């Protein structure tokens with residue numbers, strides 16, 4: 668039977684309870700690294716209004732709020748998510764506008780935000796094309812979108828080239844993942860870029876978030892327990908050491924910064 672939208676709401680409510688607050692998740696090496704890269708990309712963009720679509724427990728929104736107040740501004744900051752519990756936690760964490768909504772049907776007017784961030788969400792959404800269209804629609808002309816998606820990195824790609832089966836990072840929640848090369852069950856990254864272009868979004872930066880997958884990541888989690896300044900220095904050194912371009916392009920998590928250059932082809 669095809670799951671309905673209320674099945675998805677129930678699933679994400681249950682996962683919000685079972686998996687707890689995402690702040691714990693961000694203590695680990697890989698998510699911490701992704702958050703860092705997201706914030707680095709956000710710093711390159713001038714923005715006075717921003718939406719975090721699929722904001723989870725509001726960890727990024729809280730960081731964006733403090734980034735803005737360090738700059739002496741108080742921009743409009745909004746978040747949406749499918750889980751009420753996550754939104755409750757986000758409300759405690761950050762003083763922002765929050766709404767229980769689906770990223771495929773955003774409750775905002777066209778061109779409402781000059782920055783829209785959507786990290787690790789579109790792979791969960793049945794109407795993936797509709798979600799991308801909505802992100803583009805609520806972005807102002809010349810405004811920016813930052814999207815991150817799970818991409819099979821070099822280790823999963825090598826595994827597939829050796830004829831071994833390759834699985835998704837999360838087999839419960841992910842409806843799709845992407846790959847640079849052809850891997851059974853994965854979508855091609857180049858098709859993702861083509862879909863973004865069709866919605867009037869041009870890629871201005873593409874960054875891998877971290878280069879290690881699988882077991883190495885567990886070892887690196889020990890690094891994540893170090894004090895923050897040491898952790899950052901060590902993670903930077905590891906990433907620099909492994910900064911060989913082809914490796915850097917084949918990371919497990921991929922972020923793209925896009926600019927909205929035109930109205931999407933679907934109209935609106």
Ligand SMILES: C[S@@+](CC[C@H](N)C(=O)[O-])C[C@H]1O[C@@H](n2cnc3c(N)ncnc32)[C@H](O)[C@@H]1O
Nearest residue numbers: 679721722723748749750769770786787788791
């Ligand atoms: C992996 S978490 C990512 C959260 C956060 N963006 C981050 O980067 O940590 C996925 C989030 O998307 C939410 N979500 C899943 N499907 C959604 C949908 N159709 N619309 C809005 N949010 C959704 C989930 O409740 C969850 O908070």
